[in-house]
Amino acid sequence: MMTSRSVTHAMPPPSSSSPGPSGSSGIDQLDGRLIVLLAREPRIGVLEASRRLGVARGTVQARMDRLQSNGVIRGFGPDVDPAALGYPVTAFATLEIKQGQGTEVRAHLAGVPEVLELHTTTGHGDMLCRLVARSNADLQRVIDRVVGFDGIVRASTAIVMENPVPLRIIPLVEQAAAWEDSGP
Amino acid sequence: MMTSRSVTHAMPPPSSSSPGPSGSSGIDQLDGRLIVLLAREPRIGVLEASRRLGVARGTVQARMDRLQSNGVIRGFGPDVDPAALGYPVTAFATLEIKQGQGTEVRAHLAGVPEVLELHTTTGHGDMLCRLVARSNADLQRVIDRVVGFDGIVRASTAIVMENPVPLRIIPLVEQAAAWEDSGP
DNA sequence: GAATTCACTGGGCAATCTGCACAGTCGTAC
């Protein structure tokens, strides 16, 4: 099975310069390579990863443990495509809410399955949420449900047509690793 | 190791009503339960999943194979937290671009690591992108880099303060599974 | 109504991987 793991061996510094991320808030090159490797081929195991990276298996285990306890890697949840689920339409809605209604509005939106994420932002004390729907017509239903709540003054929606850059993390990881390695 | 897998046994219908998703574009209850299970405990293997779901191991393997070839599950990439990487500031920028400059602008934005995703939307023939930065001051640098490209007329940025609903998929999966089971 | 197909169950086997542990090396810090 796969329960928690208490690292007995060692933790994990990089093979390059000095062991462990020298900076305070980052990852080193080895971490970076590990994450990128995992991102590209999520199903490889610790053993295979160690072979690819050219380090000992224990090192990879230790690195992964640390990255997860660090919070750098939140988990390995399945990457589900809403479109394949039958929700091919994506939209972003900017909501303007009534003063002091934040809490209620959040709870309301959290209860709508089609609301995939919600942020509160600067600008107008507004919120920005990502929505999906089964069709453009269905989007109307979703929006009606979203805004059909006292506390939301008005909403402006932008329907997504294309997604030239899907949510990605690799370039950032590479930059973070490089930055860490050269120093702030 | 974990190479590709050619399913020999069977594929995968639900244990509930009729085998296989009856609808054309969905998942059935078993699929839904599988995805939710994987989302909650990503590290469990096929064997453990089959135990939890109360079905045969082969069934789980077949379901996962199908969900992946379906494209419902894109993969199991590590879920990296930009904040833990040293990029605690998130922002959404709405870009207004010059007519006919779409292609160039996309390429430009794709080259900026801090641009985590990019969408083209309705509204003004605009684009919406998600950015991250090391600090508010650093955000200025990122924005300058983003908009410092001929073709981008102007940009309006909204900095994220809170994230009441982090990107999620479970509620949608549950709804899709239920919908599939009751019929459009 | 009988045949066929499909999806799932349950069992089995060899190969592989995981979790855990131990001894040894190397560079840095005290």
Added chain:
DNA sequence: GTACGACTGTGCAGATTGCCCAGTGAATTC
């Protein structure tokens, strides 16, 4: 110069994976 932290390499028992087979039950087809 001693300690410490991080990594290497190796070993072992237990668990899991990939693959295959035979059988069952329900729905579709002829």
